[in-house]
Amino acid sequence: xxxxxxxxxxxxxxxxxxxxxxxxxxxxxxxxxxxxxxxxxxxxxxxxxxxxxxxxxxxxxxxxxxxxxxxxxxxxxxxxxxxxxxxxxxxxxxxxxxxxxxxxxxxxxxxxxxxxxxxxxxxxxxxxxxxxxxxxxxxxxxxxxxxxxxxxxxxxxxxxxxxxxxxxxxxxxxxxxxxxxxxxxxxxxxxxxxxxxxxxxxxxxxxxxxxxxxxxxxxxxxxxxxxxxxxxxxxxxxxxxxxxxxxxxxxxxxxxxxxxxxxxxxxxxxxxxxxxxxxxxxxxxxxxxxxxxx
Amino acid sequence: xxxxxxxxxxxxxxxxxxxxxxxxxxxxxxxxxxxxxxxxxxxxxxxxxxxxxxxxxxxxxxxxxxxxxxxxxxxxxxxxxxxxxxxxxxxxxxxxxxxxxxxxxxxxxxxxxxxxxxxxxxxxxxxxxxxxxxxxxxxxxxxxxxxxxxxxxxxxxxxxxxxxxxxxxxxxxxxxxxxxxxxxxxxxxxxxxxxxxxxxxxxxxxxxxxxxxxxxxxxxxxxxxxxxxxxxxxxxxxxxxxxxxxxxxxxxxxxxxxxxxxxxxxxxxxxxxxxxxxxxxxxxxxxxxxxxxxxxxxxxxxxxxxxxxxxxxxxxxxxxxxxxxxxxxxxxxxxxxxxxxxxxx
Numbered sequence: 276x277x278x279x280x281x282x283x284x285x286x287x288x289x290x291x292x293x294x295x296x297x298x299x300x301x302x303x304x305x306x307x308x309x310x311x312x313x314x315x316x317x318x319x320x321x322x323x324x325x326x327x328x329x330x331x332x333x334x335x336x337x338x339x340x341x342x343x344x345x346x347x348x349x350x351x352x353x354x355x356x357x358x359x360x361x362x363x364x365x366x367x368x369x370x371x372x373x374x375x376x377x378x379x380x381x382x383x384x385x386x387x388x389x390x391x392x393x394x395x396x397x398x399x400x401x402x403x404x405x406x407x408x409x410x411x412x413x414x415x416x417x418x419x420x421x422x423x424x425x426x427x428x429x430x431x432x433x434x435x436x437x438x439x440x441x442x443x444x445x446x447x448x449x450x451x452x453x454x455x456x457x458x459x460x461x462x463x464x465x466x467x468x469x470x471x472x473x474x475x476x477x478x479x480x481x482x483x484x485x486x487x488x489x490x491x492x493x494x495x496x497x498x499x500x501x502x503x504x505x506x507x508x509x510x511x512x513x514x515x516x517x518x519x520x521x522x523x524x525x526x527x528x529x530x531x532x533x534x535x536x537x538x539x540x541x542x543x544x545x546x547x548x549x550x551x552x553x554x555x556x557x558x559x560x561x562x563x564x565x566x567x568x569x
Numbered sequence: 570x571x572x573x574x575x576x577x578x579x580x581x582x583x584x585x586x587x588x589x590x591x592x593x594x595x596x597x598x599x600x601x602x603x604x605x606x607x608x609x610x611x612x613x614x615x616x617x618x619x620x621x622x623x624x625x626x627x628x629x630x631x632x633x634x635x636x637x638x639x640x641x642x643x644x645x646x647x648x649x650x651x652x653x654x655x656x657x658x659x660x661x662x663x664x665x666x667x668x669x670x671x672x673x674x675x676x677x678x679x680x681x682x683x684x685x686x687x688x689x690x691x692x693x694x695x696x697x698x699x700x701x702x703x704x705x706x707x708x709x710x711x712x713x714x715x716x717x718x719x720x721x722x723x724x725x726x727x728x729x730x731x732x733x734x735x736x737x738x739x740x741x742x743x744x745x746x747x748x749x750x751x752x753x754x755x756x757x758x759x760x761x762x763x764x765x766x767x768x769x770x771x772x773x774x775x776x777x778x779x780x781x782x783x784x785x786x787x788x789x790x791x792x793x794x795x796x797x798x799x800x801x802x803x804x805x806x807x808x809x810x811x812x813x814x815x816x817x818x819x820x821x822x823x824x825x826x827x828x829x830x831x832x833x834x835x836x837x838x839x840x841x842x843x844x845x846x847x848x849x850x851x852x853x854x855x856x857x858x859x860x861x862x863x864x865x866x867x868x869x870x871x872x873x874x875x876x877x878x879x880x881x882x883x884x885x886x887x888x889x890x891x892x893x894x895x896x897x898x899x900x901x902x903x904x905x906x907x908x909x910x911x912x913x914x
Binding site: 463465466468469470471472473474475476479483484487488563 | 645647671672673674675676678679680682684686687688689690699700702703704731733751757
């Protein structure tokens with residue numbers, strides 16, 4: 276018995292196995308790649324439209340919208356002024372266009388993650404069986420090295436905006452699913468029983484009691500999803516996603532210290548702005564839970 | 570649903586992996602302990618029969634773990650009985666379909682909870698009208714009725730507060746208004762006042778009694794507090810370990826406790842204040858003496874007799890004489906059960 280090497284598949288068989296998986300997937304992507312790509316066309320149009328819209332908008336208007344967003348989200352002058360200042364600096368250092376591209380892609384990704392993730396979270400909260408079958412998938416999505424799933428995405432969809440978008444979404448979706456599920460499950464059983472006792476239907480319980488009471492947690496999920504989407508922009512740049520990430524990647528390849536730091540810090544600025552806005556908004560949602568005015 | 574009487578007939582509730590198969594064993598005399606040790610099931614309720622009088626307050630009393638909260642949840646099927654019948658207004662609610670049950674909960678019953686169970690994200694007025702929204706009533710009626718009930722329970726001015734901003738007593742007023750707003754005939758109250766301070770508890774009992782005088786609902790009221798039970802109940806059922814040990818009027822429970830358990834329960838109450846002259850009077854008529862109303866408490870009756878210096882009094886019901894009572898009847902009634910049993914010998 277050989278205790279130095281664990282039992283291993285025959286080398287030839289192993290090679291054949293890998294080859295057949297590769298070839299199989301290649302054939303699959305050749306056969307269906309275009310169809311699958313066309314499924315994502317609307318997403319691509321939307322992304323391009325948003326990017327163009329943001330670029331066509333005069334910069335003072337963009338700043339005004341940002342300031343309003345910051346005010347309604349955070350209700351704090353500090354956040355409003357900080358956000359506007361950060362955007363001005365980004366523009367001043369010549370990163371406006373890249374930032375807009377990043378902004379557009381992160382917005383579309385977040386939207387897509389919420390549209391898909393929240394219903395999944397609701398389903399998970401409804402049934403233990405769904406929860407126990409989806410949880411491992413989420414674990415894989417969060418822990419698998421991003422480069423690994425870039426391979427099939429590129430094989431299937433090539434290089435460009437849509438594959439970048441998908442890569443970001445795979446990474447950014449788990450938190451919103453998890454926190455929607457958790458938020459709904461944490462809703463006080465007694466409050467839910469009261470709704471039940473008054474004859475509420477499943478729909479009335481979900482939209483009238485569970486989702487509103489889960490909102491603070493759901494919002495923590497939105498916040499996390501935005502953060503993770505921003506964290507992915509550099510990696511997604513490797514498969515052709517435009518924006519600040521692309522510049523960081525260029526800086527790494529060419530040892531441009533200044534470009535790297537400037538674009539990197541711009542991503543940090545975006546992250547902090549969106550974090551403060553969404554986090555404060557989430558906190559305001561649970562105001563009714565503490566004693567209010569006392 | 571004109572007659573909102575509630576009849577609970579032969580209800581068993583067994584908790585465990587396979588409750589249905591345990592029913593026959595329990596009916597054939599398997600004890601609670603054996604059921605637990607041998608079969609791993611818990612007996613929650615055993616052969617419970619209660620006929621709740623239409624438009625009366627039925628108190629179900631028991632200590633924690635006696636099954637009272639489980640029992641009240643059977644009436645709107647928040648908990649399903651293992652076997653038995655629950656007949657409301659002539660209809661066995663266990664045979665209702667899901668949508669019939671939903672309508673029954675919307676229109677037939679409403680509930681007040683021990684820990685209020687208000688919706689923390691809704692304001693006072695939004696909480697009060699919750700049941701009405703579920704009933705799909707038009708907005709104007711909802712606003713009207715919501716305001717009326719808020720005024721009725723004394724919460725005017727607090728409409729737009731959130732529950733977390735209110736004291737416990739005020740929160741339970743919201744709970745009460747929310748339950749009454751749906752106009753359901755049956756009101757299920759699961760220890761509604763147990764979480765409140767004694768003074769506020771008495772306050773809430775007063776509110777409930779005055780509301781009941783006007784509304785005449787069929788109320789099923791759970792409590793672990795005998796004073797509360799005696800004060801509110803037209804009828805009282807005492808539950809112990811899932812079994813009804815005694816049913817009857819408050820007076821009969823104090824005067825004739827069915828067993829030592831009930832006797833121990835009633836031993837510390839203020840008998841002079843709770844017992845009415847009517848429940849210990851004799852039918853023999855007297856010609857003269859002070860007049861005492863039949864529903865006067867014994868301590869008040871004693872006061873009158875001491876003041877007038879007589880040993881006997883005429884018991885009247887609206888000025889019409891119905892019997893008599895003497896000091897040597899009144900005084901022993903004040904003594905605790907064991908002692909009064911000794912005196913009879």
